[in-house]
Amino acid sequence: PGAAYTEKNGLFVNLEGKLQKAYKASYPPGEAREDWIIFKDLANMMKQPFGYNNVKHLRESIYKHIQPKINNKAENKNKIDFVDDTILIKSIDYYYTNPIARSSKVMSECKQISKRFLFTGIEKAS
Incomplete structure (x- = not known):
């Protein structure tokens, strides 16, 4: 079984195109695992190369392929009308x-x- 999004670290792209990190709130129950590990094990069972041995290598590949918007500038929060x-x-x-x-x-x-x-x-x- 796969872990729920609250039970794993992950990445998503918000509506502004900015990459966001999500951190797990708890550990998955029982034998549930993170998705990338499930795919890695499936590839191994099929004797196919997966290409990633750990989540660090997988994320480096993700960063390279999606090219998220990186905004290092401080935003002026006073310009926002609420x-x-x-x-x-x-x-x-x-x-x-x-x-x-x-x-x-x-x-x-x-x-x-x-x-x-x-x-x-x-x-x-x-």
Whole structure:
């Protein structure tokens, strides 16, 4: 089985074309492994060259092929106009926004912990 995105380090390209790193929140359960290791083992079973012995070599190849935008300039955050409306964070169940998060033990624990901070001594958690 493959590890969920919350259970492995990874890379993604955001909508601006910038490469982003994602860090694992927990280790995968049981025999689940990172995707690149699964593909490496599959290639070995098929007696085919995989070309990468570790994640460092794989990432170097990724960087070479996708050529992400690298922005080393400091951005002026004062130029950004934000909406003046109130942001209602309580109306969004951040920890359960997608199927993988909803099935994650770690995200369930995060949800329970966050619930404790939403309620005062007068209110009761449902």
